Amino acid sequence: MTQFDILLRRALMDANLAQYDRALRSAETKEPEFSPGYLRERTRVLADPQAWARRRFGGRKRLNWRLIAIVAALLLLSACGYALVTGQFAQWFPTIWMDPEAPEASEEIVSRMGTVIGEPQTVGDETMTLNAAVWDGQDLKLSLTAEVPDLPEDFDSQAPFYDLECRLIMAEHQREAYLRKEIAQIHANSHIDSTEEELEELVQSHLEYPDDPDFHSVVRAARQEDGTLILQVMAALFDYVEDPELTLHIENFATYKVEEGDDGIFTSSRAPDGTVTTDHEINEPFLKGPFDFTFTLDKKLSPISYAGDIDATYENIPLRVSKITVMAFQVCANVDLLALYDPSGEDPDKLHISLEQNLAMSLNGLWTKDGEYVECIGGTAFSFEHDGKTDGEMRGNPVHVIDPAQVTAVCIGGKRVELSELTRLDE
Amino acid sequence: MLAIYLAMLETEQDQRRFTRLFEAYEKKLYAVALRVLGNPDKAEDAAQQTWLQLIKHWDRVSALPWGETEGYVVTVAKNCALDILRAERKTVAFPEDWDPPAQEECQEEYDYLVSLIRSLPENYRRVLELKCVEEQTNQEIARRLGFKESTVAVRILRGRNMLKDRLEKEGYTYDAV
Secondary structure (H helix, E strand, O other): OOHHHHHHHHHHHHHHHHHOHHHHHHHHHOOOOOOHHHHHHHHHHHHOHHHHHHHHOOOOOOOOHHHHHHHHHHHHHHHOOOOOOOOHHHHHOOOOOOOOOOHHHHHHHHHHOEEEEEEEEEEOOEEEEEEEEEEOOOEEEEEEEEEOOOOOOOOOOOOOEEOOOOEEEEOHHHHHHHHHHHHHHHHHHHOOOOOHHHHHHHHHHHHHOOOOOOOOOEEEEEEOOOOOEEEEEEEEOOOOOOOOEEEEEEOOEEEEOOOOOOOOEOOEEEOOOOOEEEOOOEOOOOEOOOEEEEEEOOOOOOOEEEEEEEEEEEOOEEEEEEEEEEOOOOEEEEEEEOOOEOOOOOOOOOEOOOHHHHHHOOOOEEEEOOOOEEEEEOOOEEEEEEOOEEEEEEEEEEOOOOOHHHEEEEEEOOEEEEHHHOEEOOO | OOOEOOOOOOOHHHHHHHHHHHHHHHHHHHHHHHHHHOOHHHHHHHHHHHHHHHHHOHHHHOOOOHHHHHHHHHHHHHHHHHHHHHHOOOOOOOOOOOOOOOOOOOOOHHHHHHHHHHHOOHHHHHHHHHHHHOOOOHHHHHHHHOOOHHHHHHHHHHHHHHHHHHHHHOOOOOOOO
């Protein structure tokens, strides 16, 4: 950037400050009369700006993009006939990583958390079958097969999908209980003090929004050899209610038009009145629907959590592990940073963790009762600063599905952390 | 190519920064939007669009020195309000010719640049704001303003050169950085 460009940038901003000086000065003394609708949105944006913006942008979950790439690739491999195993759940869920050396054991684990549904529906000349659901108490996966007569020849499972009009909706009689627990959990994790009245107001404002709770569902699809589509829906569904009853709505499933030089960021949003806006053009939907599948999840493989205090080190970063949660598809460790932390990196006497280090900090692997070491990949870490302390989460996705009850230790920064040295929380 | 999801406020520190920004500028950016739109309902819409833009580009916003935040937020708010006007087809065709003011006696170089920008045709000024302040790509600007990308590129170049040439005519020179 040239000297002139630096000057220009500042001058452009100052020109606006000068132009609107009177309005800005009056804003300092005059209280605007905001509408009730604006005040409701204000409460939401201040309580959780990320969730508010996500809702306005269409509820996009910030998923690990590397996992999405792997999911798409697995779907493609399966569609091309490269199925690793022949079990029923393995066929329905090619995106679930089975152990190639023990496929039957993996199939058995998945079947314990799988609900077979097998419901077909036809709309016009499209037919879709909801095959099954798999739930580990935190991540929900749904498998569908679709016969779509006008699927484009050049359909690409790696394309950016427009799935805003596809969503998961909880039964009305369960929404409130789910939202109350979700909001309570978010606030417990956020270290933000809120009064009971503020939390209640938040619950009521979320209840008014028909799309809440938002399960951040993502839909991916691939063409199979027989010309049908296999679809996988992934959603974040916590076990806040017993036997959740859900409706999967699928409509206008399409791909975005990709132009040369595109930045690869595709956003779409749905306003409270249902109006949809996108920042990229969408191709003609290849799956129009609408389809509505209602089902109840009565099976899950619950996570197992352990609490305690174990010191570990990740690349010279001193940590204390306070909790480990083991799930069928993911392992998560809550950690405290045992050093004074300066996020800006300006204080030489304090620890600075670069963004690259932050993103690389993940659970490396785990051990099972039979002595097997299972590598974990694609994890993320977050850090939270409050009251002068810094804590966060490290996660890892095992390379094949696991039975949480069989896990005996996890690997953090090369150190083996024994779960037997922690207290199991559900006992 | 796979869709890449937005990186937004991740940490509690980010959320605290956002709250501070919101509390400092909520009324101001509403006042700017109201000044542009003249309608409280639309000004509220513009205000919410502004917060969405700030969250969408949080990586840039959170890196701003606090002293720059007011100018940045006001610029974003003005442009969100103008987007609403444009969507309602209420924009007026701004004149392309420019009659820059002469430098006043004892006026500092920087203040003169600010007065030149204020007199710049709005079509050029807006494109320069979106490019230089909001750091949008030519493609994003083209989509937002309904221009061709080539038009955007030309306006950025012309607008910048108009200002620079005028300053150099008054005897100011700039080193490449």
